[in-house]
Amino acid sequence: MSSERLQAPRGTYDVLPEDDEARGVVEAAARSILGGAGYRRIETPVFEHTELFARGVGQSTDIVQKEMYTFDDAGGRSLTLRPEGTAPIMRSYLEHGMHKLAQPVKLWYLGPFFRQEKPQAGRYRQFWQVGAEAIGSDDPAVDAELILLLHALVFELGVREVRLRLGSLGTPATREAYRDKLVAHLRANEDRLSEEVRGRIDLNPMRAFDADHPGTREVMQSAPLLLDELAPEDAEHFAEVRARLDAAGVEYEIDPTLVRGLDYYTRTLFEFTSDALGAQSGVGGGGRYDGLAEQVGGPHVPGCGWAAGIERLLLAADERRAPVEAVDLYVAGTGVEAFALAAEARRAGLAVQLELAGRSRKGMLKQADRIGARYVAILDEEGTQLKDMETGEQERLAPDAVVAHVIRGRHLA
Ligand code: AMP
Secondary structure (H helix, E strand, O other): OOOOOOOOOOOOOOOOHHHHHHHHHHHHHHHHHHHHOOOEEOOOOOEEEHHHHHHHOOOOOHHHHHHOOEEEOOOOOEEEEOOOOHHHHHHHHHHOOHHHOOOOEEEEEEEEEEOOOOOEOOEOOEEEEEEEEEEOOOOHHHHHHHHHHHHHHHHHOOEOOEEEEEEEOOOHHHHHHHHHHHHHHHHHOHHHOOHHHHHOOOOOHHHHHHOOOHHHHHHHHOOOOHHHHOOHHHHHHHHHHHHHHHHOOOOOEEOOOOOOOOOOOEEEEEEEEEOOOOOOOEEEEEEEOOOHHHHOOOOOOOEEEEEEEHHHHHHHEOOOOOOOOOEEEEEEOOOHHHHHHHHHHHHOOOOEEEOOOOOOHHHHHHHHHHOOEEEEEEEEOOEEEEEEOOOOOEEEEOHHHHHHHHHHHHHHO
16 A cells, blocks of 8 residues: 555645634624625535536536546435525525515625645635625625625735726627627738637637737727626616615726626626736626526526635735734643643633643643733642733632632733
């Protein structure tokens, strides 16, 4: 048998105890901002029927074509580790008859997602997202409020050099007509395009907007824009979203070429980026998905939402040390009495750490200092001494008086 030391799969990482605090800060901020706006937490399973994503996210997307972790279970059913959170939440909304609740149903989530992408800085195969969805209303106020909430989260966490880009996709029919127009424009100017763009005209004409190639850029300057082709009611919806963001003082750039890798979007589309990040600059984004419920077999239900990457939020945020957990009492002893004292103190609601490494008296005091303990109980043959680490005072107490003393000291602090 090989004794090679095994490592975590490529593109995954361990959340070590020292990383947990910063992630806790993200979770607490999300809970406070989203909870405060009436969003309630939901968690869906980590795997779903493959068909949910094939139909929901879209057969032609990169995600479905090449990035999903798909497997057959013992019963021969095809399952997929969730690559995104919106299709599962729409499934859950439909499955649990949430249309009977007051609309829109406002939900948030935080958990791991899986995509078989090429790993690089800020891009993983298991990554974490925090997201919010408002299902059951097509009011432009829903879109604007969701953008405002992600804006609040990004600023609360101190994400640096943030930009918000905003666009609108209209309906799938508008998009299809526009696509034909764009393809015709590219075909008419084919000889001036880069080889790469030329080879992808039919596959992904929108990509041409991102090209650096001078000839391609020239051609794109006169290309038709989707925003100019929107149906009047979609253009009006977009104007209403913008008016609300303006009223709330949110700065944004209109980006007529904004695209995202999921097929379900209609109308509003947005993305927060951070210039403090490298190539993977997307911090979070989302949009409206009024056709998604029907795509996964439900009735027409409008919805809007976003997701932000926890790793990217942390990479782009200012370094901030989360507060260290307070330790009320460090029990410096290894015997049964020490164990009983720690148990009693915890029952009384104190944060207690117990000596577990068999250190010397000096070593124990050093450890208590390192973890910032307020009191140390030193157990010896004669009983218990309690040391106040703030004042340095030390007194001998009856064993049953220690907990009361620490509680009193904590209230005085
Ligand atoms: P998406 O679901 O593609 O709209 O992505 C939303 C956000 O999730 C992005 O803006 C990123 O912050 C994050 N994200 C997406 N894919 C990855 C990945 N492979 N690794 C890390 N973060 C990701």
